[in-house]
Amino acid sequence: MPLVNGGKIVDDGFVKLAVDTPLPEGGDILVPAERFLGEAEGLLKRAGKVGVIWPNNRDIGELVPYLGKLATVALVFPTFRDGRAYSQARLLRERHNYRGELRATGQVLRDQFVFMLRAGFDAFEVKKQADAEAFMQTAKRYSVFYQPTGDGRITALHRRMQLRHSEGVGT
Amino acid sequence: MYAYDEIDRTLVNERVSEFRDQVKRRLSGELTEDEFKILRLQNGVYLQLHAYMFRVAIPYGTLATNQLRALAHVARKYDRGYGHFTTRQNIQFNWIKLAELPDALADLADVGIHAMQTSGNNMRNVTSDQWAGVAPGEIEDPRIWSELIRQHTTLHPEFSFLPRKFKIAITASDHDRAAIKIHDIGLKLIRNEKGETGFEVLVGGGLGRTPFIGKTIKHFVHGRDILSYIEAILRVYNQYGRRDNIYKARIKILVHELGIEKFSREVEEEWQHIRNSSLQIDDEVIEDIRSRFTYPAYEKLPHMPDELRQAAADPDFEAWRKNSVAPHKVQGYSIVTISLKPIGGPPGDATAEQMDALADLADRYSFGEIRVGHEQNLALPHVAKRDLPALWKALDKLGLATPNVNLITDIIACPGLDYCSLANARSIPIAQELTRRFANHELANLIGRLHINISGCINACGHHHVGHIGILGVEKNGEEVYQITIGGRADENAALGTLIGPGVKFDEVADVIEDVVEAYLALRERPEELFMDTVKRLGVEPFKERVYATR
Numbered sequence: 001m002p003l004v005n006g007g008k009i010v011d012d013g014f015v016k017l018a019v020d021t022p023l024p025e026g027g028d029i030l031v032p033a034e035r036f037l038g039e040a041e042g043l044l045k046r047a048g049k050v051g052v053i054w055p056n057n058r059d060i061g062e063l064v065p066y067l068g069k070l071a072t073v074a075l076v077f078p079t080f081r082d083g084r085a086y087s088q089a090r091l092l093r094e095r096h097n098y099r100g101e102l103r104a105t106g107q108v109l110r111d112q113f114v115f116m117l118r119a120g121f122d123a124f125e126v127k128k129q130a131d132a133e134a135f136m137q138t139a140k141r142y143s144v145f146y147q148p149t150g151d152g153r154i155t156a157l158h159r160r161m162q163l164r165h166s167e168g169v170g171t
Numbered sequence: 172m173y174a175y176d177e178i179d180r181t182l183v184n185e186r187v188s189e190f191r192d193q194v195k196r197r198l199s200g201e202l203t204e205d206e207f208k209i210l211r212l213q214n215g216v217y218l219q220l221h222a223y224m225f226r227v228a229i230p231y232g233t234l235a236t237n238q239l240r241a242l243a244h245v246a247r248k249y250d251r252g253y254g255h256f257t258t259r260q261n262i263q264f265n266w267i268k269l270a271e272l273p274d275a276l277a278d279l280a281d282v283g284i285h286a287m288q289t290s291g292n293n294m295r296n297v298t299s300d301q302w303a304g305v306a307p308g309e310i311e312d313p314r315i316w317s318e319l320i321r322q323h324t325t326l327h328p329e330f331s332f333l334p335r336k337f338k339i340a341i342t343a344s345d346h347d348r349a350a351i352k353i354h355d356i357g358l359k360l361i362r363n364e365k366g367e368t369g370f371e372v373l374v375g376g377g378l379g380r381t382p383f384i385g386k387t388i389k390h391f392v393h394g395r396d397i398l399s400y401i402e403a404i405l406r407v408y409n410q411y412g413r414r415d416n417i418y419k420a421r422i423k424i425l426v427h428e429l430g431i432e433k434f435s436r437e438v439e440e441e442w443q444h445i446r447n448s449s450l451q452i453d454d455e456v457i458e459d460i461r462s463r464f465t466y467p468a469y470e471k472l473p474h475m476p477d478e479l480r481q482a483a484a485d486p487d488f489e490a491w492r493k494n495s496v497a498p499h500k501v502q503g504y505s506i507v508t509i510s511l512k513p514i515g516g517p518p519g520d521a522t523a524e525q526m527d528a529l530a531d532l533a534d535r536y537s538f539g540e541i542r543v544g545h546e547q548n549l550a551l552p553h554v555a556k557r558d559l560p561a562l563w564k565a566l567d568k569l570g571l572a573t574p575n576v577n578l579i580t581d582i583i584a585c586p587g588l589d590y591c592s593l594a595n596a597r598s599i600p601i602a603q604e605l606t607r608r609f610a611n612h613e614l615a616n617l618i619g620r621l622h623i624n625i626s627g628c629i630n631a632c633g634h635h636h637v638g639h640i641g642i643l644g645v646e647k648n649g650e651e652v653y654q655i656t657i658g659g660r661a662d663e664n665a666a667l668g669t670l671i672g673p674g675v676k677f678d679e680v681a682d683v684i685e686d687v688v689e690a691y692l693a694l695r696e697r698p699e700e701l702f703m704d705t706v707k708r709l710g711v712e713p714f715k716e717r718v719y720a721t722r
Binding site for chain 2: 080081082083084086087088090095109111114115116118119130141142143144145146147148149155156157158159160161164
């Protein structure tokens with residue numbers, strides 16, 4: 001499954017661990033939430049980056065004490081019709097000021113890229129190669145946004161205000 | 172009328188191009204039907220019994236004449252020459268071809284119409300009072316707020332994949348024509364004691380297999396906070412709404428399971444985090460939206476023009492005027508409801524020719540504006556009273572002057588088994604038969620206001636729970652069986668109907684309804700006591716006895 005980060009297909013430096021996989025000596029690891037919460041201290045002490053895979057039905061608040069130490073948080077879309085992780089993503093970015101990588105995993109199709117970018121995701125485990133390749137093109141599909149989110153894109157309402165004021169200057 | 176600016180137009184065009192790409196990927200096999208399903212639903216495309224069905228939004232029920240002509244064009248070019256107006260200010264086309272859909276959408280986009288989020292588990296078309304801006308006694312035009320919310324809910328990055336569909340309706344009148352109490356969120360525009368504009372917010376209303384009347388979650392939310400408050404409700408719902416069972420996924424179930432107190436506490440907590448964010452709407456933004464609604468330059472006209480006085484001699488005109496013409500906030504003008512319920516016809520259908528002709532009439536007599544109401548009728552919102560006789564003649568020629576608005580033949584019905592893949596029973600033929608039984612205008616008038624609502628399955632698209640008489644078609648041992656309820660209503664006193672007895676067969680429905688009506692006529696205290704008031708006074712028992720005594 002290709003990983004898109006920074007708009008490009010990149011190699012995934014993280015090794016995903018199951019609940020019971022033995023801990024590798026070094027290297028970057030991505031750990032399920034339950035295991036992470038159980039072994040957080042030990043995991044964060046070892047060399048190599050740590051990320052956590054957070055299910056979409058678990059309160060994101062539990063993760064808050066660790067956010068500064070995490071290299072990535074992977075949120076899950078079990079099917080692309082299940083949109084709970086969009087709320088989790090916005091809460092992480094906009095309420096808890098999480099600045100590390102925010103990764104979308106699960107059933108990730110090109111048709112969600114814009115929504116995901118707006119919700120604060122910046123890394124995508126894309127299900128289909130063709131979708132991953134179409135990332136940049138798809139991400140630019142929309143130029144108008146009605147809602148303010150943490151991604152900072154200007155909303156239609158505010159763009160209108162700007163236009164109004166700049167017109168005002170000219171007259 | 173709200174005029175799209177370049178920003179709105181750009182978004183709709185970008186959406187059309189995205190959908191064109193999605194259809195292309197489906198046709199090439201790049202997308203599976205399972206994947207495509209969710210995407211097409213986001214654009215109002217259902218797969219029905221015979222073909223794809225295409226549902227187009229008419230936000231808050233307001234149409235300009237060029238938009239109505241574009242709908243006629245779509246009916247003619249891509250469909251079979253007619254469209255079906257729904258109970259949520261949408262229009263449906265039943266015979267569209269998938270490969271042609273992007274072109275149909277592009278044609279509509281040219282006049283500022285879209286089909287975004289007319290189906291799927293997202294925020295649906297924001298609906299409002301079809302008399303918005305012209306009804307006497309309104310707090311203010313609710314369409315300004317409807318448009319603000321329409322924009323905010325369009326392609327929302329957090330709430331486009333909710334547990335289930337989500338519907339918002341807004342009214343600004345004491346008499347609720349928008350059925351806000353049967354919506355996921357119902358908004359009633361009010362003024363507080365300081366004279367500030369805001370909303371009473373209701374949540375958790377809805378029909379379907381577990382119907383609920385909406386409950387007040389907050390008595391006053393200031394207008395500037397309405398987006399953050401809605402966002403707080405949606406965020407709680409998106410995270411905690413059930414996703415394990417489609418029939419328990421609507422917000423009404425979450426509200427019911429948590430209880431309104433707990434649910435409102437959750438919302439309140441979330442709201443406190445976001446109310447002072449960029450979601451707060453400043454006055455300038457509201458003024459900007461308000462400035463893009465244009466209102467007619469009304470003339471100063473007499474209350475009772477000569478034309479009207481003269482036409483009063485014609486009993487047919489008078490029957491229509493008394494039935495279909497309502498008071499306007501400006502003297503000398505009227506609101507004219509156009510019944511799409513001809514005797515023997517399917518409720519809510521209009522042909523392309525009717526739509527075009529109606530657009531011409533709206534240009535001539537209604538400042539180029541048409542409205543669509545949830546009762547599946549249309550309205551011309553600004554008709555000078557002196558023009559009423561001429562308008563009536565023209566409507567009559569088009570088959571659009573049936574004087575049955577709010578009467579027993581003004582039936583709400585879903586498409587039912589004639590079109591719908593979810594249906595268990597036919598709805599339209601039941602409606603057609605009932606309109607024939609009560610075709611006599613004197614009889615219908617004698618009965619007075621009486622709403623019959625028909626659904627062809629438990630999903631309740633025909634709003635049977637809130638019909639004064641509700642008819643629900645179900646399937647039992649391979650046969651269509653209809654359950655009859657009475658006492659429902661969808662207005663400010665919204666209530667769910669009560670079953671009056673065992674289900675009846677297709678052929679018997681009209682007979683049973685005739686018996687219910689006869690029982691009412693015998694039971695009512697005086698001619699002014701409406702059906703729903705008699706039911707309220709006596710309960711269902713006397714009806715049950717009379718209707719089922721001989722069965």
